[in-house]
Amino acid sequence: MRAMTYRGPYKIRVEEKDRPRIEHPRDAIVRVTLATICGSDLHLYHGLMPDTRIGHTFGHEFVGIVDEVGPAVENLQVGDRVLVPFNVYCGTCFFCARGLYSNCHNVNPNATAVGGIYGYSHTTGGYDGGQAEYVRVPFADVGPTLIPEWMSDRDAVPLTDAVSTGYFGAQLADVVEGDVVVVLGAGPVGLTAARSSWLMGAGRVIVVDHLDYRLEKARTWAYAETVNFSQVKDVVLTLKRMTDGLGADAVIDAVGAEADGNLLQHVTAAKLKLQGGSPIALNWAIDAVRKGGTVSVMGAYGPMFSAVKFGDAMNKGLTLRMNQTPVKRQLPRLFEHVRNGFITPSDLLTHTFPLDDIAEAYHVFATKLDGCVKPAIVPGGGQ
Structure with missing residues (x-):
């Protein structure tokens, strides 16, 4: 697959990487239809976060179509359109049981505070992110949320982090x-x-x-x-x-x-x-x-x-x-606010770039060119 990869501060490129595979029965593979660059991605881009490793794929805000599910996943089916919260969490530990999904105890061996985050260095678990054509989603029976039929990808993707x-x-x-x-x-x-x-x-x-x-x-x-x-x-x-x-x-x-x-x-x-x-x-x-x-x-x-x-x-x-936001807890209220017009997430997406131009997208966003509030990244097939 094609994916953004980190090569050092201010250096990113799109490369061919192995398509992710099911590694655990509760995994899913999601084909990304729309991703974004988050302001916190710039901390990685500028080399400001420890343990950001060469070859890592960024991106913790993405939506897509379920392409494959592990045998233990019960709440998703192939073909489902989902938004994936930036939190990686198990759903069953002491903290998840209390709704503290961003503090999951089972997903990040590198810290005792924050849980896992997609595409945000090895300080948050080393999970590859969604600025790619495909992404592996662990614990897919608890994290991803079905996107309502009435909601576009462009309104859904900011709910994965920024709006939540x-x-x-x-x-x-x-x-x-x-x-x-x-x-x-x-x-x-x-x-x-x-x-x-x-x-x-x-x-x-x-x-x-x-x-x-x-x-x-x-x-x-x-x-x-x-x-x-x-x-x-x-x-x-x-x-x-x-x-x-x-x-x-x-x-x-x-x-x-x-x-x-x-x-x-x-x-x-x-x-x-x-x-x-x-x-x-x-x-x-x-x-x-x-x-x-x-x-x-x-x-x-x-x-x-x-x-x-x-x-x-x-x-x-x-x-x-x-705290880091427990995204899943915010979604029911946010769905209603979006449906009623109180919040319009898509208004924040001022620029759109194909995945192959993601280096330019980072440059535009990081240097605040052309009035860029938030760039969207399209691997292909997004709304």
Whole structure:
């Protein structure tokens, strides 16, 4: 099959790889009809995540057609059209039994915290991802979800991560009616978190970013006020002034390890492989939220030794809530929101590239060319 492969920081190519095969009775093989590039894929692309190995295929957002199923798979049939959550999980361990699918205990031998993630380095299990023609889906009887007949692939694929994660971020922010919510980051996750905050009852939503076209999307798609942090002297002071000097009731960090990367990150992550994130956005969140407020962390972080203002968070009496999104839990509500027109995931897909042009897609997305919010990748046969 044809698949994207990693050759080192900023170096990817499409190569012939062995078509995946059934390795366990609960596996399925999915023929990918549509995938995307996620902002967190850029952390891998830039060499910022430890243990990203040569030859690895990225991609944790994909939908497709079931091509083959193992003998123990009961809930899928060949020909089913499915969206595959980015989480790899067993469905039966202590954590899965409690709905913590992103913390599955049986799928990632390399960590005790996060479970498995498709196409996201060997720190999350080393599973090849969906930026390919085919992908092996472990535990296929619990992960993949049938796409409703009325839903297009373009609306379904962002639900595998970006939209589910943004929605989850608004849930974790514990928004109550009338709250002021600040969202750091106007990528697809941040945009969805902002739009979802209204569904939770927010009275005011403010989005912070530095790219004008993304801030315009925040105004027109998420109906938010915006702050361009590159145009203000002190973003925290600006947010305090916008909130009567108190700070926001909740701040959602949808930036994480900073997809662009800074010098410290490139030295400690790309060169020394010591850490996978910078605390800048997280510290902004801690500083910009009011005393007694809530910080929701959706941004992707790897291991970090850089200083987080934990003492400030403690002394302000903050509630910090975070996790990788258990996608399957979000889908029933999101299906209804999409069907009723409250969220339109396909609006986030601004560019479409064939798989053979994926290197160009990464370049366009990483360098923020042509107003690219999120690129879709078509191996063939997508809607």
